[in-house]
Structure formats: structure tokens, C-alpha cells
Amino acid sequence: MTDAVSPASPSLSRPVTVDIPTLLGFRSDGPDHVEWSRIRAAQLFAGRRMALVLLSANIAAVLATGFLVRDSIPGWQIATWSALLAAIAVAVVVRRLAVPRTCEDEASVRDLRKTGWEGLALGIGWSCVPILFCTHVPSGTTAGLGITLTVLMTAAAFAMAPLALATLAFLGCLGAAMVAQLLIAGTTSAAFGILGFTLLLMVWCISRARALVLIRANEITLNERDETVSLLLREFEDTGADWLWETDAMRRIVRASSRFAVACGLAPGAIEGMPLLQLLAGPSWESGDFAPELRTLAEKLRRRESFRDVRVPVTINGQNRWWDIAASPRFSDGGEFYGFRGVTSDVTEIRASEDRINRMARFDALTGLPNRLMINETLVTTMAEADRWSGRYAFMMLDLDRFKAVNDTLGHPIGDRLLGRVSERIEGLIGDGSLCGRLGGDEFAVIVRDASDIGAIETLAQRIIDTLSQPYDIDAHTLYIGASVGIAIGPRDGRTAEMLVRSADLALYRAKDAGRGVYRLYEPELHVKAEERRILEMALRTALENGEMHLDYQPVVDARGQTLVGFEALLRWTSPRFGAIAPDKFIPLAEDARLIAPIGAWALHTACEEAARWPSEIRVAVNVSADQLQNPNFVTTVTSALANTGLSADRLELEVTENVFLSDALGATEVLERLLDLGVRLSLDDFGIGHSSLGYLSRTRFSAIKIDRSFVRDAAAGMREAVAIVHAVIALASSLDISTTAEGVETEAEHRMAQEFGCANVQGFYFGSPMPAEQARALANGRWRASAAA
Known part of the structure; x- marks a missing residue:
């Protein structure tokens, strides 16, 4: 259905309104969707038709004025003024007659604004009469001039009314001059009378101009509607896209196009007199099992109201179709209802497309x-x-x-x-x-x-x-x-x-x-934990720049010689609000929040910078997250840290866990190989407690394997399974020329077990707890002996 023929189309049912700025040509378009260019052309055309009347009124007024002042004003002044005013009037009329002889053309705002200068020119010419002449003539002549000017103003308001801007300019200029002359002469009451008369003429002019515009706007709208309806009717006949129909007061079809009958699957004469609802219901008419859309249509017909875009399902020759119906009631001049007139369209394909779009969206x-x-x-x-x-x-x-x-x-x-x-x-x-x-x-x-x-x-x-x-x-x-x-x-x-x-x-x-x-x-506490996690994450985002993070260093000792071989750098966070926060709590949070890259880069650079102050045989180990290794730029981060601090690559040991290899498709192994090519050492941390696989050891050149504390503790306690696992790990590492480090050594028994089993290095509280950088530096630069550490 098109809006042009819809019974409820807003463009046809809503009255046109005319505002003064658009009427005068100060605005190009009014508040309604009408063609103002054609309306402006109609205004100019109306002015053209009254051009000769305007010229006659001006010439008559010039002659009358000259006659009245012939005895008081020098002849040459009268002649000069008359010639000038006649020239202005003729120029205005010539411009008016230059307008096309039809009102179907278009005119711009500029064309309408030019008429204002014409009215102003005439107004200035006539303003000479009260300003120059009235002061030199007797009182009787003044009254005659006043009558002449008021008659001229009335004639101009009539002849120039379609061009409201020109008329207002003329009346305003001439009226102001008359009022000023009367005030100077001391006749205040007459001045106020002329002022009221001028304003009345202005209001009448605007009213008449607005009436002309309304008539022309409605003519344009009606012509467009007639053209659109005619075009659509021709399209109906040519394409059969839509069908027209009418019903009587009992909602029986009394007039329908032959195409509508064919669309219903019936002979053209078979649908005459058939109830519209029965025709649409089809086989369901007898059972009364109507579609909800058909009940909606029935309700609108019962209320005798206009409607549009009512879609109902119909069954035609066993096929399910969708029709779009719009109609409006018909009433006699006496207000008696005598049926509906409507249009029906087949929108089956549109409905199918909408269903497909809806399915795609949902x-x-x-x-x-x-x-x-x-x-x-x-x-x-x-x-x-x-x-x-x-x-x-x-x-x-x-x-x-x-x-x-x-x-x-x-x-x-x-x-x-x-x-x-x-x-x-x-x-x-x-x-x-x-x-x-x-x-x-x-x-x-x-x-x-x-x-x-x-x-x-x-x-x-x-x-x-x-x-x-x-x-x-x-x-x-x-x-x-x-x-x-x-x-x-x-x-x-x-x-x-x-x-x-x-x-x-x-x-x-x-x-x-x-x-x-x-x-x-x-459970409700999950929300509490989530809120705590959110607050902690917000604090973590600013922890690095606020200087809340630092590194502690735990000694790594040769198991047999008990000499210091290195330190493991351990990241610590002390929040002013939450205090010391455990790494196993904030590091996973940093990984989830994608903050581990900047934090890890800072930790790596800080550890390298500190290690550069130690003796050349002391190494530093830094833990690396799987998320860091998934970024190819991590190699650049390591290279930059080594170059900026001057630390030798073989003194840096990166510790990774087995979950790194779960993301191997993202290039973790490739990144590790590039790091090894730099000369950096690589150790496998927490071996045995994750997704342990011998394939990791065969694919990557590890320098060391760190045996988790749980195995060290249980093996020292004599648990058979733990002893077997530790023996196997050490034997495997030895065969692959990989060093082993026992983590979490806290007692003499655990130390002896690490020595007896053949661990290369040990690490734990037995030899030293994590310590600040200053203490680690002093320990590295001094003489290390296990006895001294104890």
C-alpha cells in the first residue's frame, strides 16, 4: 500500500497551516510538507493580475494630489515628483507583468523578497506628500490630501494583498510618514486614527494573503492526490498488484474489481453480495476458528473506523497467503453509513522476507x-x-x-x-x-x-x-x-x-x-566475591604507576657445595587499602584483566636491573605467564630489558609452567625458541602437578626442571609414590642433560633427601626466605655458605 491513496494518509487529512515568516518569504519552507515554490509562484501570479489596477490607482492618486496642491506648491516640484512616482509605478508594473502567465510554475524565496523593495519604493515616493506637501498647503487641502492617501492605501491593500511583503512595506512606510506629519502638526487624535487604520489594513492584507495561500495549497494537494489515485488506478488495471472493493452497510461486497475476484480464486460475479469476512475466512468460516488478525479486522469494521496495514492470512486454492487491507467508511451527506471502500494487496512475499529477517535476528x-x-x-x-x-x-x-x-x-x-x-x-x-x-x-x-x-x-x-x-x-x-x-x-x-x-x-x-x-x-556470597574482585581489579589497574609493587628475591643454592647460584624474583603487591595481597590472588586477576603484560614487563626489567649489580656468576629467575608468551612482542620486551640493564642473557632464567603448552597453537613454543636463541635460560616450574607430558621436554630446550614442594615434602617423609616420582624426574632430567631444583626445602631432612637423590639445586625457607632487593644484593656480594645462611 502506498501512502498516497491510504484513507488515513496524513498528507491528505491534515489541514495546511501557514505561518507569517513563510508567507512573507523570510523562510523557504513552512511547517507542512507542501510545495511552497509553487505557492510563491501563485502569489506572484496573483500580483501580476492586479498590476494594472495598481498602476491605475497610483496614476489617479498622482493626478488628484497634483490638482489639490497646484496653488501651493511650485509646478516644477509637482512635475518632478509626479514623474518620479509614475516611473516607480510603471517599473513595478513592468516587473509584475514579467511574471509567467501561469501559476503552475515555481518561484524562489528571492523572487518573493524582491517585491518588498517594490512596495518600499512606492511607499517612499508617496511619503513625500505628507512630509513635503502637507506643510505648505492650507488645512482644507491637507484634509483632501489625507483622504486621497487613505483611499490609495486601501486600493493598494486590495491590489497588492497577494504579495504581503510588498503591501506591508508600502503601508508601513506611507502610514509612518502620515502619522509623523500629524504628530508634528499637533493633531494627535488624527495621528492615532491613521495609525489604527494602517494597522487594520496590514492585518487585513495578511489575512487575505493567507487565504490565497491556503486555497492554492489545497488545490496543489488535491491535484497531487487526484494524480496519484489516477496513476495507482491505472497501475491496478495494468499490473493487478492491488485490488479495489466496496461493501454495503451489511459489509457485503457490492463492487469489486475483476482482479480481486481472480485473486480470491472465484469468478468475477461470484463475490458480489458475499460478506467480506466470509470471503477472507475461507474454509474456516464454517468452523468459526478464525485467525486473530481476522478478528481484529472484524472489530474495525464493526466500529466503522478507517484503518490501514491490517494483515490477515487467507487460503486461496489450498495455498496460504497474506493480504494487507486498508479501508475507510463511506457516509452520505446526511451522515448515514452505507459501507466501506478499500484496497487489498498481496504481501505474502513481504511477510516471508520479514519472517526470514526476524529469524536471522533471533x-x-x-x-x-x-x-x-x-x-x-x-x-x-x-x-x-x-x-x-x-x-x-x-x-x-x-x-x-x-x-x-x-x-x-x-x-x-x-x-x-x-x-x-x-x-x-x-x-x-x-x-x-x-x-x-x-x-x-x-x-x-x-x-x-x-x-x-x-x-x-x-x-x-x-x-x-x-x-x-x-x-x-x-x-x-x-x-x-x-x-x-x-x-x-x-x-x-x-x-x-x-x-x-x-x-x-x-x-x-x-x-x-x-x-x-x-x-x-x-549463592549470595558469589556476588560479594565478584564485587571484591571488581574493587581489587580497579586497585590493581593503578598499583604499578602508584609504586605499590616490588620484587622480593629468594636464594637458590647449590645442593652439594651449598653455594649461592642465583635468586628467584617474586612479585609482591602491598596495597594502601588492602594491605599485602597474595600473588595467587592478584596474578590470576591481572591475567583476566589483561594487565599481566605491563606488570610482567616491569618485573622483568626491575629484576634484570637488580641482577646487573650482582657478581657475574649469580643468576636471576623470573616467572613468566602463559599470556605473556602468547604475545610475539614478548621477545622484544626481554631483549629491551637485557639491553637497557646490561645483564648478560645467560644470567636470566625464565620460569614457565606446563599450561604454557596448552596454548601452543598461539605460538608459545615459537616464542620460547626465539628466547633460547638469545641465550636466555629456561626452566619448567611446578613439574608434575599440572598437565605433565614428556613431549614438553623433547620439544623445548629446558635448562632446569623445578620439582614441586609437595613431592619434596612427601619424599622426605618416606612416601613411596613421592620417592618414586622424584627419582624418575631426576633420572629423566639427567638423561636429557637438564638440571633439577627442589622447591620448598624447609628442613634438614628435606635438604638431605635432595642431596641423596641427586638434585642439582635447592630452594626454600631452610636457606632463606624471600628478601628485599637490598638484602639480596648484600647477600650476593658477600660470601655465601649454608651455615651462614642458617
């Missing part, structure tokens, strides 16, 4: 599941419905474990197919009262509308974890992933969709911290 293209938008809409609806009957509902947030490794190693196409298989498994577990969708990436969500049985919700969560943990066979690959689930129960855990989603997210975070592959319910 469904995930990869899995076909509802996307984040639809999940949020469904959650809001579920919460509103549950609030009406005080029910409970649940929101589950799922995160796939180890999915990133699949993407990194096998590529995104395999990852995408895996996501499709995951979505199929989740859908197979969800009942009719639930909805599952994909939030994005490897995150999914499940909405359970009835969560009155918490046990059933937990059972569903465990079934999801168990099902998603089963192997997947994709393109000759057998893939193993898992899932972690966070659960929030409403309204207890959130009375808005945002709060409930946040609660489920916190519960998911807790499930990941618990080792993944589990589900966790939201």
Missing part, C-alpha cells in the same frame, strides 16, 4: 538455536508469566571445556561442526517447558520455565554435562570436550533478566574454579 545462523536476543526476550517473558502465579524459573549458563583447543588445533570448520553437534545434544535433553540457545562462542543457555523442583534442575544440569562429555566423531577425528554449568533460580537469584543472567554467570565462574566439568548453583 536465531543463531550456525546452530539454528535461539540467539542472545531471543534468549533475553524469552527470559523476560518467562519471568513476567511466573510473577503472575508466583512461580519459580531457572536460567542455566553453559560453557564448553577444552573447546578452544579444538579450534586452535583442528581449525574453525571442525569447531563449527562440533558446535552444531553440541546444540543437537542439548536440544535432545530439553523438554517442552524449556528453551535452549547459544549466547555466542562456546557459551549456551537454558531457560526452564518451571523450576519448582530444584532437584530436577540439578539432575538436568548433570545430564547436560554427562551428555556433552561423550566423545564426538567428526571428520575422522574423535573429540573430547566437557561442559561447566552455572545455575540461577528466579526470582530468588534475580528479579530482572540482567540480574538473573549475572547470577548464573557468577555460578558458572565458580564451576570453572572448581575444576570444570561440574555445575554450581548461585
Whole structure:
């Protein structure tokens, strides 16, 4: 349907308004969507038609004035004035007659403004009469001149009214001159009379000009409507895109185009007299099972009101179609209702496109599941419905474990197919009262509308974890992933969709911290911890620049000679607000907040700068995060630290943990190789407690392996498993020409065990706790003996 023929089209039903600035030509367009260029042309055309009347009035007034002042004013003055005024009048008339002979053209604002100068010129010419002549003539002649001028003003207001700006300029100039002359002469009452008369003529002029503009604007609008309707009617006949119809007061079709009948699948004469609603309802008319849209149409017809864009489903020859209907009621001159006249369009393709767009906006293209938008809409609806009957509902947030490794190693196409298989498994577990969708990436969500049985919700969560943990066979690959689930129960855990989603997210975070592959319910303390974490992160962002971080250094000692071989630099944070914060608390936070790179770079440079002050045989070890090694620029960071501090590369030892190799696809191994090429030493920290693999040792040239404290303690206590592990690690390292360091040595027994098993170096409180840089420097530059350290 086009707006031009719609019964409720605003451009046809809303009256045109005319404001004074646009009427006078001070503004190009008025508040309505009308063609003001054509209206201005109509104003100029109306002025053209009255041009000769204006010229006649001026000549008559000139002759009358000359006759009245012939005995009081020198003839040459009268002749000069008359010639000048006649020339002005003729010039104005010539300009008016130059306007095109039709009002269908267009005119600019500039064209309309020029008429103001014409009126001003005439006004100045006539202002000479009260200013120059009236002061030199008898009182009787003055009265005659006043009558002549008032008649001229009246005639000008009539002849020049279409051009309001010119008329106002003429009346204002001449009226002001007359009022000034009367005031000078002391006739105040007459002056006020002329002032009122002038203002009255101005108001009448504006009113008449506005009436002319309104008439012309309505003519333009009606002509456009007639042209549009005619064009559309011709289009109806040519293309059959839309169909016209009429009904009587009983809503029976009394007049319809033949194309409308064909569109209905009936003969042209068969629809005459058929109720419109029956025609549209089709087979459902007998059963009374009408579509909601058809009931809406029936209600509008019953209320006898205009309507548009009412879409109803129809069935034509067994095919489902969508029609768009617009209509307006018809009334007689006496106000009697006698039916509707309307237009119908087939919008089946438009509706199908809208459905496709709506699906694209609310469904995930990869899995076909509802996307984040639809999940949020469904959650809001579920919460509103549950609030009406005080029910409970649940929101589950799922995160796939180890999915990133699949993407990194096998590529995104395999990852995408895996996501499709995951979505199929989740859908197979969800009942009719639930909805599952994909939030994005490897995150999914499940909405359970009835969560009155918490046990059933937990059972569903465990079934999801168990099902998603089963192997997947994709393109000759057998893939193993898992899932972690966070659960929030409403309204207890959130009375808005945002709060409930946040609660489920916190519960998911807790499930990941618990080792993944589990589900966790939201608990109020999770919010408290999340808030503490947020505040701590804000403090961490400014800790480095505020000088709140420092390095402590723990000695590393030769196990047999008991000589100092180096220090391990340990990062410490002392906050003015929170005090000393443990590294295992703020370092993961720095990694999550992507602050580890600047903090790590500072720690590396500071450690190298301090080590440069030690003897050349003393090394410094610095811990490196997996996130740092995923950045190829980390090599530049190390090179810069060594170059700026003058520390030899072989005196720097970088400690990495086994989780570095879980991100091997991101280039961690390549970065390590480039670091080794610089001459930097590399040690594997906490060996045995993570994802230990002999492949790490074969792919990377480690200088040292650090045996975790838990094995050192248990082996010293005589635990058989720990003894076997320590023996195996030392033997493996020795065969690969890799040094070993026993961590966490705190007792004499643990020291003896490290010596007997063949550890190269030892580190722990038994030889020295982490100490400030000044103390470490003094220790490095002095003589080290184990006895002295003890």
C-alpha cells in the first residue's frame, strides 16, 4: 500500500497551516510538507493580475494630489515628483507583468523578497506628500490630501494583498510618514486614527494573503492526490498488484474489481453480495476458528473506523497467503453509513522476507538455536508469566571445556561442526517447558520455565554435562570436550533478566574454579566475591604507576657445595587499602584483566636491573605467564630489558609452567625458541602437578626442571609414590642433560633427601626466605655458605 491513496494518509487529512515568516518569504519552507515554490509562484501570479489596477490607482492618486496642491506648491516640484512616482509605478508594473502567465510554475524565496523593495519604493515616493506637501498647503487641502492617501492605501491593500511583503512595506512606510506629519502638526487624535487604520489594513492584507495561500495549497494537494489515485488506478488495471472493493452497510461486497475476484480464486460475479469476512475466512468460516488478525479486522469494521496495514492470512486454492487491507467508511451527506471502500494487496512475499529477517535476528545462523536476543526476550517473558502465579524459573549458563583447543588445533570448520553437534545434544535433553540457545562462542543457555523442583534442575544440569562429555566423531577425528554449568533460580537469584543472567554467570565462574566439568548453583556470597574482585581489579589497574609493587628475591643454592647460584624474583603487591595481597590472588586477576603484560614487563626489567649489580656468576629467575608468551612482542620486551640493564642473557632464567603448552597453537613454543636463541635460560616450574607430558621436554630446550614442594615434602617423609616420582624426574632430567631444583626445602631432612637423590639445586625457607632487593644484593656480594645462611 502506498501512502498516497491510504484513507488515513496524513498528507491528505491534515489541514495546511501557514505561518507569517513563510508567507512573507523570510523562510523557504513552512511547517507542512507542501510545495511552497509553487505557492510563491501563485502569489506572484496573483500580483501580476492586479498590476494594472495598481498602476491605475497610483496614476489617479498622482493626478488628484497634483490638482489639490497646484496653488501651493511650485509646478516644477509637482512635475518632478509626479514623474518620479509614475516611473516607480510603471517599473513595478513592468516587473509584475514579467511574471509567467501561469501559476503552475515555481518561484524562489528571492523572487518573493524582491517585491518588498517594490512596495518600499512606492511607499517612499508617496511619503513625500505628507512630509513635503502637507506643510505648505492650507488645512482644507491637507484634509483632501489625507483622504486621497487613505483611499490609495486601501486600493493598494486590495491590489497588492497577494504579495504581503510588498503591501506591508508600502503601508508601513506611507502610514509612518502620515502619522509623523500629524504628530508634528499637533493633531494627535488624527495621528492615532491613521495609525489604527494602517494597522487594520496590514492585518487585513495578511489575512487575505493567507487565504490565497491556503486555497492554492489545497488545490496543489488535491491535484497531487487526484494524480496519484489516477496513476495507482491505472497501475491496478495494468499490473493487478492491488485490488479495489466496496461493501454495503451489511459489509457485503457490492463492487469489486475483476482482479480481486481472480485473486480470491472465484469468478468475477461470484463475490458480489458475499460478506467480506466470509470471503477472507475461507474454509474456516464454517468452523468459526478464525485467525486473530481476522478478528481484529472484524472489530474495525464493526466500529466503522478507517484503518490501514491490517494483515490477515487467507487460503486461496489450498495455498496460504497474506493480504494487507486498508479501508475507510463511506457516509452520505446526511451522515448515514452505507459501507466501506478499500484496497487489498498481496504481501505474502513481504511477510516471508520479514519472517526470514526476524529469524536471522533471533536465531543463531550456525546452530539454528535461539540467539542472545531471543534468549533475553524469552527470559523476560518467562519471568513476567511466573510473577503472575508466583512461580519459580531457572536460567542455566553453559560453557564448553577444552573447546578452544579444538579450534586452535583442528581449525574453525571442525569447531563449527562440533558446535552444531553440541546444540543437537542439548536440544535432545530439553523438554517442552524449556528453551535452549547459544549466547555466542562456546557459551549456551537454558531457560526452564518451571523450576519448582530444584532437584530436577540439578539432575538436568548433570545430564547436560554427562551428555556433552561423550566423545564426538567428526571428520575422522574423535573429540573430547566437557561442559561447566552455572545455575540461577528466579526470582530468588534475580528479579530482572540482567540480574538473573549475572547470577548464573557468577555460578558458572565458580564451576570453572572448581575444576570444570561440574555445575554450581548461585549463592549470595558469589556476588560479594565478584564485587571484591571488581574493587581489587580497579586497585590493581593503578598499583604499578602508584609504586605499590616490588620484587622480593629468594636464594637458590647449590645442593652439594651449598653455594649461592642465583635468586628467584617474586612479585609482591602491598596495597594502601588492602594491605599485602597474595600473588595467587592478584596474578590470576591481572591475567583476566589483561594487565599481566605491563606488570610482567616491569618485573622483568626491575629484576634484570637488580641482577646487573650482582657478581657475574649469580643468576636471576623470573616467572613468566602463559599470556605473556602468547604475545610475539614478548621477545622484544626481554631483549629491551637485557639491553637497557646490561645483564648478560645467560644470567636470566625464565620460569614457565606446563599450561604454557596448552596454548601452543598461539605460538608459545615459537616464542620460547626465539628466547633460547638469545641465550636466555629456561626452566619448567611446578613439574608434575599440572598437565605433565614428556613431549614438553623433547620439544623445548629446558635448562632446569623445578620439582614441586609437595613431592619434596612427601619424599622426605618416606612416601613411596613421592620417592618414586622424584627419582624418575631426576633420572629423566639427567638423561636429557637438564638440571633439577627442589622447591620448598624447609628442613634438614628435606635438604638431605635432595642431596641423596641427586638434585642439582635447592630452594626454600631452610636457606632463606624471600628478601628485599637490598638484602639480596648484600647477600650476593658477600660470601655465601649454608651455615651462614642458617
